[in-house]
Every structure is written in structure tokens, then in C-alpha cells.
Amino acid sequence: DTGVSQNPRHKITKRGQNVTFRCDPISEHNRLYWYRQTLGQGPEFLTYFQNEAQLEKSRLLSDRFSAERPKGSFSTLEIQRTEQGDSAMYLCASSPPGDTQYFGPGTRLTVL
Amino acid sequence: AQTVTQSQPEMSVQEAETVTLSCTYDTSESDYYLFWYKQPPSRQMILVIRQEAYKQQNATENRFSVNFQKAAKSFSLKISDSQLGDAAMYFCAYRGPGGSQGNLIFGKGTKLSVKP
Numbered sequence: 001d002t003g004v005s006q007n008p009r010h011k012i013t014k015r016g017q018n019v020t021f022r023c024d025p026i027s028e029h030n031r032l033y034w035y036r037q038t039l040g041q042g043p044e045f046l047t048y049f050q051n052e053a054q055l056e057k058s059r060l061l062s063d064r065f066s067a068e069r070p071k072g073s074f075s076t077l078e079i080q081r082t083e084q085g086d087s088a089m090y091l092c093a094s095s096p097p098g099d100t101q102y103f104g105p106g107t108r109l110t111v112l
Numbered sequence: 113a114q115t116v117t118q119s120q121p122e123m124s125v126q127e128a129e130t131v132t133l134s135c136t137y138d139t140s141e142s143d144y145y146l147f148w149y150k151q152p153p154s155r156q157m158i159l160v161i162r163q164e165a166y167k168q169q170n171a172t173e174n175r176f177s178v179n180f181q182k183a184a185k186s187f188s189l190k191i192s193d194s195q196l197g198d199a200a201m202y203f204c205a206y207r208g209p210g211g212s213q214g215n216l217i218f219g220k221g222t223k224l225s226v227k228p
Contacts, residue, residue, distance in 0.1 A: 033215055042116075042203050042218030043157075056215070091157070093216075100147070101207075101216060105156040 002026060004104035006092050012110045013082055020078045021107045025094030032075050033101060034067060035091040036060065043091050049075060050097075082111045114139045116206050118219035125194045126227050132179075133189045133222045135204030141165075145207040146180065146187045147216070152200040160202070163187065191224075199226045 005024045013019050025032050030051050035043035046065070048056045051072035061067075064082075069075040079086055089108050093101040115138045125131035137146070148160040163171045163180050170178050175195075179188045191198055201223050205216040 031214060035216075040220070042205075042220050043216070045215040045217070048215055095214065098214060100159055100162055101214075102159070103149075103157040 004092055004094050004102055006090075006104040006107050008107060009105060010108045010110075012112065014112050015084060016081055018078065018080045019082060019109065020076055021090055021092075021109075023075045023077070023092030023094075023104060025074070025092070026102060029094035029096055029102075030072065031095045031097060031101075032069055033093045033095075034075070034077050035093065037089040037091055037106070038087075046077075046090075079109075082109075084111045087111045114141075114206055114208065114217050116204055116217050116219040118204055118222050120222045121220070122223045122225070124225045124227060125191070125198075127194055127196060129194055130190060130192045131194055131224065133191075133202050133204075133224065135187045135189070135219060137185050137187065137204070137206050139185070139206065139208075141209055143209040146178075147205040147207070148176070148178070148187075148189045149203045149205060149218075150198075150200045151203065151221075152197075157203070161189065194226050196226050196228060199224055 007022045032049040034046040037043040049069040064080045067077045089106045091106045092104045095101040117136045144165045146163045149157045150160045151157045161173045175192045177190045201221045203221045204219045
């Protein structure tokens, strides 16, 4: 299967700890998106890469959040000094230019 | 700013019957894309159907079809011959013109239950 993959699938951490999530997009897709989904809500856009360039960041992405996509392949999303409000599902999606986005299974973060 | 509204938090349908999920959106763009995604419990989001705003013909994918009313900014999803496997959260999503960054704007979702 060559779909979008995300690791880990679940992460439990204590408040104040740093966490990092990984997304591996579909190989020929040059666009990669991160979204956050809280319970009972639709996903909300966080940030977007075209190849290795991070072209847009939502106001939801505070300075505790950082994302990278070295060499335009996989991407990582790091959250520093986690807070309980960071508890959510973090979704990654990839697409060719201007086309449909395909989602990964998500990483569910629980901050205790 | 673009917004997407799904006014039905929950819907229920009898197996083999037809159900329609509503979605309205707001945009000043004339060229855009609309999507319905399905998110089963604890499973990943998958694309159900896609509509390009410049196409007048409503999109259809097997048992799934849309009623796209551009002037009314309405984009409803019809599921025919409902099956137990259709039970899921359904999200309506908007994406701007092809040259834009392309991030999706989602509604809050409609939880569909299918009764046997």
C-alpha cells in the first residue's frame, strides 16, 4: 500500500514535554498539509509544504509548533512544551498540485 | 474568509434507504472545489466525492451523488441504498482556486448512523 502513513499512531505525554510526529506522503505528491482535529470538530489547517518549502502557516500554529519537510519527502511536526490544549488528532495529507488531498490515519496526541 | 456549514450534527437512515446530508459554504471566488470526505470511527478520512465549481453537472460516484447549487452555495450529498458500512462522520470541505495554496476548509461534520 502506498498511501499516506503517519507515526506514531498514538502518543501520550506529560505536559511540558516535547513530541514529534512523522508523515510520509504518497511518493509522487509534492504538496503536504498538516491539520489538527479536536473532538467533534472538522480538521483545521495548520501548515502546508510545496516540496521542501513551507509556504503557509495558520495562526493556530503557535511558536511552540514547528514543521519541516527536508528534501521534500517526509515531514515532521514538533510540539515543544506541550499543553493539555494540544490534545487532538494530527492529520497529514498529501496531493499533487491543485488536486485531491489524501489523508493519513493521523496521530492521536494525549497530553496529561 | 471562506466558511463551510453543516447544519445537521447527526442523521439516521434505514439500511437500503436514501439519505441527504446538507452543506452550505461562503466564498467570493468563482473557481473552487468542493469535497465530501468520510471518516469511519477510529479510521482515516477517505474521499467520497469531488465537485469542480466550473462544472454544472453534478458529480456521481456509484451510490453517492451531489446536488451542487452554485448560486445558492449549497452542496448536498445523497447516499442511495444505504449500507451499514456507510456509518461514519461525513465532512464537507472547500478548497480555493487551483493556483491557491489549496488547504481544505472543513465543516463540523455530520454523524451518520445506519439502522439494520
